[in-house]
Amino acid sequence: ASPVNAFEFLSAQVVSRLAMLMLAVVLQFVAMNVLFDFLVQGAYALLALIAVLGSVTLISLGLLMASRTGSEELALGILNLLTLPMILLSGVWFSLEGAPALLQNLTLIFPLTHVLQAARAVMIDGAGLAEIAPALITLSMMTLLFLMTAALRFKWVED
Template sequence: MRHFFAILRARNLELIRDHATWIWNIVFPMLLVLAIATLFNDEDSAIFQVGVVDDSPGQLADLKQIEHIQFVEYRDLDIALQKLRHHQLDMVLQGGTAPGYWLNDTSPKGYLLEKVVAGVRQGANALTRNAVSGREIRYLDWVLPGVIGINLMHSGLFGVGYVIVRYRKNGVLKRLQATPLGAFEFLSAQVVSRLGMLLIVTVAQFAAMNLIFDFFTEGSCWLLLLIAALGAMAMISLGLLMASRTSSEELAGGLLNLLTWPMVFLSGVWFSLEGAPAVVQKLALIFPLTHTITAARNVMLDGAGLAQIAPEIAALCTMTLAFLLIASFRFKWGED
């Protein structure tokens, strides 16, 4: 028993001196609860989602006063109608010189909203009715890019982050330092190695699930593969950056969790950010997962081409290069 208590005492002292772990375990749950309370506030819950186009003179102000409806502004009517066709919106209101509303004939919520609009706008103020039709996009189709994105995120961040920390603790990096190998070359090799594995797994997952669920896919599968590759590279590079100096597995785990949880909540994995406050939408753009999911959904659900997702492609390439360069400059071969 003396040996047991000696090891117990040594480990307890090690934990007590590990201030980063203590801070992480205290602060992280508080941040998580705060994020959930902010993002999932039920005080202003909406039953319907309505797109609004060209309401600059305030022509639709009376309709926008109706409670339990979330109004989302769109600059382009075609984009709003595309979402209406796929049941991602329940109605589209249009102002301007020809005010009216658009419905999907197969949407039950659209039928109810039409009755509400007719009750508010009657007689000379009535709006012109327009209709569209299209295949409904299931929530499963919509959430698929987010699920695959989460897998890329976890595998990219934790898969390489812990490996680098373990290499540093075991002295492997110290031995590599004696070779002509540079930090950028070493980190680039980690990216390419992990990338190959992630792409094989992602393609296999998508193919197998598509046979079962027949996902709605309008765009190019090759373009989806490119997005997955760029997204994975950005995640792996970010994981290398976070592990570029730390020698503590506990601290590395805390830092990586500090990255993953905000991305899960703010990157539009489980719910759309279209109706979120502008500051939340801007904040989400700092995460590579946001650009990965946005590009994948635009291609998969809206049939977007390379030109339409060029901003997301450019953002992922820029992030990957920036993370790798910063990680190379900060990289520490040993524990000292």
């Protein structure tokens, strides 16, 4: 018996994972900035917002994938099966500008695509909140969908 419901439990998982992840992201960003002295055209606060919202979305997606699995191995396998196409098709490693329009539109189902588009717009083009608002709204909606679905599908471990 638990004093919390599935949504509260999953939300707590998101917050705890987010705290660790943001520490790692900030440390990496600062280290790379010191080593390579890259120029950011936009506001650091917007980059932080994108990092937090993107991380919450991806954490929620992970919790959704793990919400009904019986073992950690199966959950990791499902996440790997989802992660590779997301990384390949979101524009992390190469641009999809020359790809067919159907493929470009298909990549919009991945949260990572929206995170990268928003971060690049801020860092390279100096975009403001209004320009990245569609990506932030999409990430917010994905987060709610993933968390709500995970909470509905959540299976408590039984002894």
